[in-house]
Amino acid sequence: MTTGNETLADAVERALTMVIDPELGESVIDLGLIYEITVEDGVAYVEMTTTTRGCPATAYLKEAVQSAAWSVPGIHYAEVKLTYEPSWSPGMMKDAARSRLHLA
Template identity: 30%
Template sequence: MDDAASLDSQTTAPLPQAELDKLTDQLIEKLKTVYDPEIPVDIYELGLIYKVDVSDAKDVVIDMTLTAPGCPVAGDMPGWVEDAVREIPEVKSCKVELVFDPPWDPSRMSDEAKLQLNMF
């Protein structure tokens, strides 16, 4: 096997499930450190994270939204999320995309978030 083929097989090997599970737990932990400054609940519990993709090379792509398109931190929050995720040593890269379809609504919040905001 030549070096190019060897390198290619190393970069495309699927992540073992246990490793993916561990990384998923770490991602959730880091996402829970980012807060919407206007709401005292983290972005994960608010339901602002729509999708997290982790490649076999441990590149992370996150689709997230905001509670409102005109949110004053719209330009900053994706960077906060990227910074938090990049604190995980195993993560090679992180890219955060803002999406507004479907629009966020309070039904996306976890029970924990609803409890914190007295929405029960």
């Protein structure tokens, strides 16, 4: 991956802060739901999970992540892969989000 692509991956990550998990009210980035972002030849590859397997919001979240990643200038297409390996745990959240949610 080139330096330019790394910047694009950062831009995708910034764009994903717009995508809020409706139940917890925090972004998918702060919740640690995004496992990996890579950009190759203008295509963003995002690997993500959800807090609960089978959650009714899953399809909406996946679509929202794709749409937010795709909206970044320089990204021609975004591909989102949903995974539950490993399954999400609250320990994956960023500290700021943990404290906002009063997590133990």
